[in-house]
Structure formats: C-alpha cells, structure tokens
Amino acid sequence: MSFEELKAEALKMSPKSRAELAKELLVSLETLSDAEIEQLWIDEAIRRDDEIDRGVAQIRPADEVFNRARNRFK
Known part of the structure; x- marks a missing residue:
C-alpha cells in the first residue's frame, strides 16, 4: 500500500479513531x-x-x- 493510499484510508476514519492512530504513530517516533x-x-x-x-x-x-x-x- 502506498503512502497516499494509506493516507486516504486513514482519512476515512472517524476523528476519534484518527486521533488515536496519530497518537500511536507519534509514540512510535519516540525511538x-x-x-x-x-x-x-x-x-x-x-x-x-x-x-x-x-x-x-x-x-x-x-x-x-x-x-x-x-x-x-x-
């Protein structure tokens, strides 16, 4: 899956789900x-x-x- 495809799928999520995903992604960057x-x-x-x-x-x-x-x- 390309970045653009992944982004498009993520943007279909509810705001709450996107916020949770964003939090998890940010935590993953802490390393x-x-x-x-x-x-x-x-x-x-x-x-x-x-x-x-x-x-x-x-x-x-x-x-x-x-x-x-x-x-x-x-």
Whole structure:
C-alpha cells in the first residue's frame, strides 16, 4: 500500500479513531534520534513545497484550518 493510499484510508476514519492512530504513530517516533526526527521534518517540508510548486496541494489560510478543527471537535 502506498503512502497516499494509506493516507486516504486513514482519512476515512472517524476523528476519534484518527486521533488515536496519530497518537500511536507519534509514540512510535519516540525511538528516533533528534537528528532522525529533524530529517523527517525537512523531508516533509520539501514534499509539501513540491506539492505547492506542482499545484497539487490544497492551500488554506491558517485561520480557516484552525476554525475547522475547533468546530470539528466541539
């Protein structure tokens, strides 16, 4: 299963289930060194920048994202 397929499946989950999955995934990262974590964030930033450059990223203002998140967990 590709990353995109896995992400699509995860996004079909309920918000509560996604939060639990996110927690488990974050806990699994605790075994990584600081340098490994830093490299993962660099890789993610590069990937996101590439998506923006290619026009495939959905860009939203931060206030919209935060408002949507707050409303989702009310």
